[in-house]
Amino acid sequence: MEEQVKRVEKMAIIGEMAAGLAHEIKNPLASLSGSIQMLKGEKGWEPHHEKLMGIAVRETARLSGLVTEFLLFARPGSGSPVPILVASVVEETVALLEQDARYGHHVGVEVLVVEGLTVRMDLGHLRQVMLNLLINAAEAVPDGGTVIVSGYRQNRNAVALSVKDDGVGIDPDIVKHIFDPFFTTKKEGTGLGLSIVHRLLEESGGGIQVVSCPGDGAEFLLSLPCDPGGPSPRELRDRC
Ligand code: ADP
Ligand code: MG
Numbered sequence: 034m035e036e037q038v039k040r041v042e043k044m045a046i047i048g049e050m051a052a053g054l055a056h057e058i059k060n061p062l063a064s065l066s067g068s069i070q071m072l073k074g075e076k077g078w079e080p081h082h083e084k085l086m087g088i089a090v091r092e093t094a095r096l097s098g099l100v101t102e103f104l105l106f107a108r109p110g111s112g113s114p115v116p117i118l119v120a121s122v123v124e125e126t127v128a129l130l131e132q133d134a135r136y137g138h139h140v141g142v143e144v145l146v147v148e149g150l151t152v153r154m155d156l157g158h159l160r161q162v163m164l165n166l167l168i169n170a171a172e173a174v175p176d177g178g179t180v181i182v183s184g185y186r187q188n189r190n191a192v193a194l195s196v197k198d199d200g201v202g203i204d205p206d207i208v209k210h211i212f213d214p215f216f217t218t219k220k221e222g223t224g225l226g227l228s229i230v231h232r233l234l235e236e237s238g239g240g241i242q243v244v245s246c247p248g249d250g251a252e253f254l255l256s257l258p259c260d261p262g263g264p265s266p267r268e269l270r271d272r273c
Contacts, residue, residue: 052107055100062100066093102225105161106214109229111236112155116260119184119192120146122156126163127182136171139178146184151260152192154237159257162233165226166196166253172219173200173251191239192259197252203245211243 073086123144131137152159163182170180180198187193203211210216212231217224234241238258245251 048107052104055103055107058100059097059104062093062097066090066097069093099223099225102223102229106225106229106232109158109232109236112158114153114155114237114258116151116153116262117156117159119150119152119194119257120144120148122159122163123182123184126160126167129164130167130171136168139176140171140174140180141178142167142180142182144182146182146194147186150184150186150192152257153260154239154258155233158233158237162230162255163196165230169226170196170198170200170251173202174198175200186259187256190259192257194255194257195252196255197250199250202247202249203243203251204247208243208245212241 069086069089073083073090078086123146127142127144130140130142167180167182171178174180178198178200180196182194182196184192184194207216207218212227213224214228215224216228231241234255234257240256242254243251244254
């Protein structure tokens with residue numbers, strides 16, 4: 034028991050140090066990336082220099098994406114909980130996904146969220162949760178794949194939200210690892226998407242579960258704190 038407590042304490046200290054380091058890296062990295070962008074814009078580069086410049090721009094962008102993601106995981110903070118209309122955040126993030134050249138062309142997203150459904154949490158956190166889940170779903174489906182986002186009031190205190198895809202699904206051997214930081218099965222993955230989702234939901238007083246069969250898609254089931262001032266389940270049902 035004592036050993037376990039020591040281990041948890043040690044992990045917390047290492048986590049804090051890593052977060053501190055990531056925070057310190059952020060500013061010099063931003064200057065570096067800005068300087069390289071400006072240099073790349075200058076005229077008179079030889080073609081092979083342009084190619085090298087392109088690599089430097091791409092890799093600094095990848096590094097700053099990783100640092101930003103890591104900080105979101107390590108230091109999410111509780112944010113500012115406010116009442117949020119679920120449908121508007123879902124539609125906004127779906128539009129972001131559809132505009133993205135990497136995913137927009139091959140995935141169809143259907144939204145079935147009960148009208149007027151509200152939750153109480155930080156707006157930025159909910160946007161991030163939705164985006165991470167939608168990106169994973171889009172990466173898991175083949176061309177012409179479908180993602181369904183649905184939401185309803187689960188009970189007095191919670192709203193249920195589901196993000197379901199008909200993609201490759203998740204192997205039972207790896208399903209227990211998918212929320213671990215840095216766990217990825219993708220060539221260019223950071224393995225931070227789901228650990229951020231898990232962390233942000235935990236901070237908001239919600240939770241997440243996954244149901245999946247290999248070859249038969251995956252469904253992420255979220256439980257979110259509802260807005261106490263919002264409409265009751267009966268009022269919402271009457272609107273359907
Ligand atoms: P990354 O997307 O960078 O790999 P994530 O934390 O977002 O990291 O996801 C971790 C792993 O969980 C993925 O590499 C993938 O194996 C699995 N995964 C997540 N979402 C899905 C999904 N919708 N369908 C199939 N596998 C998924
Ligand atoms: Mg991901």
